[in-house]
């Protein structure tokens with residue numbers, strides 16, 4: 001048996017989520033880590049929701065960790081706390097690419113028996129995240145075709161609500177979209193309806209797919225044992241930039257070396273680039289090729 005599968009034998013990982021994220025994580029964790037992964041439906045909406053009914057006050061990373069801790073508290077009551085995963089995501093305009101949307105996904109992993117924790121995060125361009133205002137149903141109907149509707153659900157609400165706003169979530173049929181549109185329109189002072197993509201994992205197959213991709217990278221990282229204390233999760237904790245230019249030796253933006261670290265002890269290793277390059281092509285150099 002693979003060493004990592006031996007390590008996680010008879011262990012259980014609970015995914016703290018109301019939105020079935022274990023469906024993306026469980027198959028990957030089973031095949032790479034031999035870890036049994038179960039859903040742990042816990043209401044983490046108090047930490048903030050996509051629809052902003054509750055504003056998020058913690059940073060996304062701390063939020064993902066807090067979800068783990070909430071699940072560990074709840075599981076401990078039944079003596080079931082073992083390994084827990086929490087997740088968090090934010091969606092918005094891409095930080096560098098104009099007119100593109102991006103999703104920032106985080107997974108957080110806590111092993112309560114071996115006392116270590118790890119996280120992974122990534123920015124995904126692959127997202128259907130979108131929102132707009134509509135006062136005409138045929139325009140709305142046309143727009144949402146490009147948003148992955150109806151395989152991806154929508155959230156509909158009045159733009160300027162006359163009273164306590166009703167939020168229609170998980171809309172995934174044309175009839176439901178029409179009803180939500182008509183009701184929201186009549187509830188809005190300016191007759192405008194706010195429509196956005198529903199980013200909750202179980203309503204959004206594209207997001208489910210990105211969680212699966214991130215879980216795969218996470219499992220591959222977890223698979224590496226620390227050479228010193230033999231805890232899983234040994235991997236890159238920092239990349240050092242500044243690979244010198246081939247022509248003039250000026251430090252470029254390319255990686256010079258990688259710092260590897262442990263999830264538990266202080267052991268670290270400075271490793272060369274995987275391709276063992278010692279210098280950069282001058283086309284990456286700000287001096288030779290400004």
Ligand SMILES: [Zn+2]
Pocket residue numbers: 226227228229230231262263264265266267
């Ligand atoms: Zn270690």
Ligand SMILES: [Zn+2]
Pocket residue numbers: 245246247248249250282285286287288289
């Ligand atoms: Zn140069």
